[in-house]
Amino acid sequence: MLPVVAIVGRPNVGKSSLFNRLLGKRLAIESPVSGTTRDQISQRMELANQDILLIDTGGLSVGVNEDIESDVQTQANTAIHGADLILFVLDAKNDPTVDDFHAAELLRKSGKPCLMIANKCDDLSRLEQGAFNFYELGFGEPIAVSAIHGTGIDHLESEMDSNLTHLGFKRQEEEDRPQGALRITFIGRPNVGKSSLINSLFGKKKVIVSDIPGTTRDSIEVPFSYEEKSFVLVDTAGVRRRGKVEQGIEKYSVMRSFQAIEDSDIVILVLDGSDGVRAQDLHVCEFVLQQHKGMIIAVNKIDLFDEFEAERRQFENILRHRMAFTPWASVVFVSALERRNLFKLLDLSLEIGAERRRMVDEKELQFWLKDTVLKHIPAGSRGLRQAEVVSVFQKPGNFPCFIFKVHHPQFLHFSYKRYLENQLREKFGFSGTSVKMIFDNVSTRGPRGPKAKRGHTAKKAPRSQ
Structure with missing residues (x-):
């Protein structure tokens, strides 16, 4: 098992920026808007002596009442209890707030090893002036970093490596690492039930679910095993029509969704059985074809058709007619609410994965x-x-x-x-x-060179006298 390192802190202290800086690529959405990150985002990372699973979490706050934000808190708390090492991120430009002290109290109660990080530390003199306030949190001397400029990152990675080695972790041997995991991306319009399907597959909350469209913002990866095969399920943000996509966070979320399609082996296009087939579904389907991916069409909310078999057949006929350009794609009627036909998606994915790798004599x-x-x-x-x-x-x-x-x-x-x-x-x-x-x-050039153009004859050589 890889050691798990979770990045924790109150909203808008730069956790996602630090996550991206440590990985060396932009996976988490960065924004000055507080509370941008909602779900856990995880990615494998290499240190000098360790391979780790790095997790970015939503911000910890006091007195959260909204359903989505309370789910964010639950996800962050889950990450704390499941982590082997915690990176507690603070904003070096400001004194510790009530939320910082609240987060520190949760971390102390967890009993997990913790590194306190003073982010946005572009000016070391400012950190020295406010160091006394950070000591009040009870985690010793903070590690000064700037996720934006990359300063202090090498020292942080060295401290992470040292702490994990002290805890008894060591690098996995090459043969022990999971190889060739089948990547399956769930894509579709907002609020069709993508996150609910993933949660129902596992029987527990892996990603946040809400009736509010646009709840999922980042592309969330969930690795697991099924039938002794390795999988990575990817939950994505809902994709709306281009004209309705708002600038800012939603725009980047949609970009991440299409990037997830490019990185996947198989795409599960989720449709809402109560809402029919929309033009946007066809647009997403066309992009999947352009990327040459495997595809399964999952019609969610099958429970709505239980007493209306004729309507169900009519829906499938309309679907086949409008998606006539993909007759090879399987259609599966599923229900996230009642957990029906969910594992059929995985069985079909295994078959499609084998078909994609097959070579013809x-x-x-x-x-x-x-x-x-x-x-x-x-x-x-x-x-x-x-x-x-x-x-x-x-x-x-x-x-x-x-x-x-x-x-x-x-x-x-x-x-x-x-x-x-x-x-x-x-x-x-x-x-x-x-x-x-x-x-x-195929080149038409023969051994005697190109054919003469029509209407032209080669000149005869003059006769010798």
């Missing part, structure tokens, strides 16, 4: 192409030139990709490309995943 692929072209030869074009599919081979990679060698590919009609894909799927499968097909030009 090269000879069998050439025989297939020959038979397919003989059954239906590409239509001719005006003039003498005509597209001719010569050969095909499969490119190794994380998803099925086939490269066709074609004479004059510019004259190959899009309907013939679709015909080749349909025949390919009929013969070899690849259900549940998009297939990338590349049509490369």
